[in-house]
Amino acid sequence: MNAAHLNTEVAFSFQLGASALLGVIHESTTPSDLGLLTIVAGGPQYRGGCGRQLVALGRRLSQEGVHVMRFDHRGLGDSEGEFQGFEALHDDIASAIAEFRRRVPGLARIILWGGCDAASAALINAHRFPEVVSVVAANPWVSSERTAARVQQKHYLSRLRQWSFWRKLLRMEYDIPSYLRSAAARLRNRIGRRRDGTDARQSTSSAQAHYIDRMLLGLQQFGGSVLFLMSGSSLISREFDELVAADREWNKTCNGAGRERLEIPGADQTFSSLQARQGMLDAASMWAGKVKVS
Incomplete structure (x- = not known):
């Protein structure tokens, strides 16, 4: 200083x-x-x-x-x-x-x-x-949850148009098993909420x-x-x-x-x-x- x-x-x-x-x-x-x-x-x-x-x-x-x-x-x-x-x-x-x-x-x-x-x-x-x-x-x-999912979807779709994404994919630099487990968990949660009669807006915490x-x-x-x-x-x-x-x-x-x-x-x-x-x-x-x- x-x-x-x-x-x-x-x-x-x-x-x-x-x-x-x-x-x-x-x-x-x-x-x-x-x-x-x-x-x-x-x-x-x-x-x-x-x-x-x-x-x-x-x-x-x-x-x-x-x-x-x-x-x-x-x-x-x-x-x-x-x-x-x-x-x-x-x-x-x-x-x-x-x-x-x-x-x-x-x-x-x-x-x-x-x-x-x-x-x-x-x-x-x-x-x-x-x-x-x-x-x-x-x-x-x-x-x-709703806005996060929407933004992530748009982000990943834009990444599909970038050569850097495919280069990393071909080099096996992504943790595909971890991504699939995460996606499966999100899908199970979404199905569970629909069975319970709740939607994404309701599942967001009251806070x-x-x-x-x-x-x-x-x-x-x-x-x-x-x-x-x-x-x-x-x-x-x-x-x-x-x-x-x-x-x-x-x-x-x-x-x-x-x-x-x-x-x-x-x-x-x-x-x-x-x-x-x-x-x-x-x-x-x-x-x-x-x-x-x-």
Whole structure:
């Protein structure tokens, strides 16, 4: 970390009930009323993000007139408490926003940033906070058995048209027995559900159906702008596109005023390549610039 970063990055802890949460603020190098709050995706991640992408994001935007706060919500990284899951992050986000505003006088507008299930949490909760004027939702998580099967089918059909697939097949690089066992298991489950009188939508867990409905409702109630930042090579991204294309309400909501979709070709779910990471940072810079002057 160089001297410039040392001057603008401040680490601290703040309380959420009995739990101490860890946060870092990248202070803007110029006066600004705009901030960006990052939400960490579930699983073994923390405030730095995959490959420290959120660190790079904070340093980039703070040099462009946007304050950035990264934090570990309960149960992740260095924060105390039990992991709540992305469906139960309202209190964590609320506490982080309050701490962000307390530590940055004059902060009036906030962009929520999240990827995967953190994007889902942002879409569920953004409308509840008057300070939040925009959301960047990177590859939102809307997985269900139906959308996953549809996307996988399209993916494998496209692979049949690629010479690389046939080359690997001829070299016996695929685990065919394992694939056949998996396909057989899925078929048995589908037959079993039909015998029980259930369909794919009903077999989706109530938690899944509930969070997808809450995401849609949150989007419909949110008056700010939304950027859907999508990865060209992510099946999770394709699942979201499948849902938007197949559902009239989702389609209407995601294509309304203030909603934009930007795809980074060839990027995987976590923007892990140097090219994809740069594309992600450029997209964040572009969007924050639009929000800043709006």
